[in-house]
Amino acid sequence: RIMESFQDWLNYKIIEFGEYSFTLATVFIILLIFLGTKLLLFGIRRVLNRVYERRGIDRGRRFAMIKLLQYVVWTIALVFIIQTAGFKITILLAGSAALLVGLGLGLQQIFQDLVSGIFILIEGTIQRDDVIEIDGLIGKILTINLRTSTVLTRDGIVLIVPNHKFIVDNIINWSHSATPTRFKVSVGVAYGSDVDKVMRILLECTVCHDKVIKSNEDGKYPFVRFVDFGDSALLFEVYFWSRDIFPIESTKSDIRYLIDKRFREEGVIIPFPQRDLHLKSGSFSKE
Numbered sequence: 555r556i557m558e559s560f561q562d563w564l565n566y567k568i569i570e571f572g573e574y575s576f577t578l579a580t581v582f583i584i585l586l587i588f589l590g591t592k593l594l595l596f597g598i599r600r601v602l603n604r605v606y607e608r609r610g611i612d613r614g615r616r617f618a619m620i621k622l623l624q625y626v627v628w629t630i631a632l633v634f635i636i637q638t639a640g641f642k643i644t645i646l647l648a649g650s651a652a653l654l655v656g657l658g659l660g661l662q663q664i665f666q667d668l669v670s671g672i673f674i675l676i677e678g679t680i681q682r683d684d685v686i687e688i689d690g691l692i693g694k695i696l697t698i699n700l701r702t703s704t705v706l707t708r709d710g711i712v713l714i715v716p717n718h719k720f721i722v723d724n725i726i727n728w729s730h731s732a733t734p735t736r737f738k739v740s741v742g743v744a745y746g747s748d749v750d751k752v753m754r755i756l757l758e759c760t761v762c763h764d765k766v767i768k769s770n771e772d773g774k775y776p777f778v779r780f781v782d783f784g785d786s787a788l789l790f791e792v793y794f795w796s797r798d799i800f801p802i803e804s805t806k807s808d809i810r811y812l813i814d815k816r817f818r819e820e821g822v823i824i825p826f827p828q829r830d831l832h833l834k835s836g837s838f839s840k841e
Contacts, residue, residue, distance in 0.1 A: 583638050591631040595624055617682045617698070622675040625700060663718070664701065670717035671700040680720050680727065685799045687726035688719065694800055708803060734767055734774065734795040737802055739809050742787030744823040749788065752822055753778045756792040759812035765805045767795040787825050 599620055606619075674680050675698060684695045686705070693705035693713060703720070705713040719725075728735060739760070743752050760766055760776045767774050776794040783789070792809070796802060817824060 580639060584635050587631055587634050587638065591627060595627055598623065598627075619675075621698065622672070663716070666718045667701045667716045670721040671698070671703075674698060674703075674717055674720055675700075679730075680725070681729075684727055684729040686728065688715065688723065692728070692800075708800070728799045734797045735799055735802075736793055736795050737806065738791045738793045739806055739813070740781075740789070740791050741810075741813060742784055742789050742824060743817070744825040745786075745788060747788060747822055749780060751820065752788075752790060753780070755816045755820065755822065756790060756813060759816055760792050760794050760809055762812070763794075763805060763809055765796050765798050765801075766809075767797070786827050 602620055680695060682695050682698060691707055693707040696704040696706050702714050702716055705715050707713060756778045757776060761768055766776060774795040778790060778792045781789040781791050796805060
């Protein structure tokens with residue numbers, strides 16, 4: 555009697571429409587598929603992370619592979635859920651063909667983003683934690699989803715970027731550059747300044763920063779260039795290498811602050827643009 559009551563409970567029809575019926579048993583099976591998929595993905599993630607660590611695959615590549623696998627597994631699970639609910643996939647696809655054509659015309663951009671997301675995850679040209687420059691903004695990749703990706707800028711702002719921009723636009727991936735990366739700080743001093751003193755101050759202010767590489771291996775030691783004779787200043791550039799790419803603007807700011815302080819202490823003047831106006835005197839004749 556208990557089994558009969560349990561079967562009656564499972565066969566209880568929640569929704570009934572013509573020949574179609576949606577029972578508690580169907581709900582139970584769908585929940586099992588959902589929970590089974592979650593547990594399967596959890597186990598797959600743990601196993602793959604261990605395998606990738608042994609093979610030395612970086613975190614960004616691991617994240618992309620696991621993310622793509624998640625989409626595939628959830629797609630298969632969704633097909634099983636639809637079939638369990640009593641819907642035929644072939645009938646749904648045939649009945650929605652015209653609708654899909656109309657949606658395709660109106661949602662071309664979304665499909666482009668989806669395809670771009672798949673290519674990004676497969677190729678690994680853009681990975682999580684990469685520092686990139688896009689549309690003049692420099693940011694760090696937080697997540698890569700199928701349609702959009704999130705980027706954290708240096709201002710602490712999170713941008714939602716459509717994936718097609720990583721495929722179509724020109725993107726600078728600082729993380730793919732040779733590590734460490736070279737940067738520069740430019741400054742101009744007044745004509746008549748002691749050039750040797752200026753170059754010494756620039757080099758000392760740069761070398762003392764803790765984010766600047768000080769070893770002379772492979773020519774990575776900071777150096778100064780006397781760039782040009784400007785309209786109102788002698789132009790210099792100090793070059794340095796750093797491994798901390800994302801906060802590099804703060805490093806440059808610190809170096810500029812030290813340079814300005816040392817210039818004031820040693821009497822080196824940073825000029826402002828100026829023009830000389832010459833007046834000629836003369837007489838006007840009246841006719």
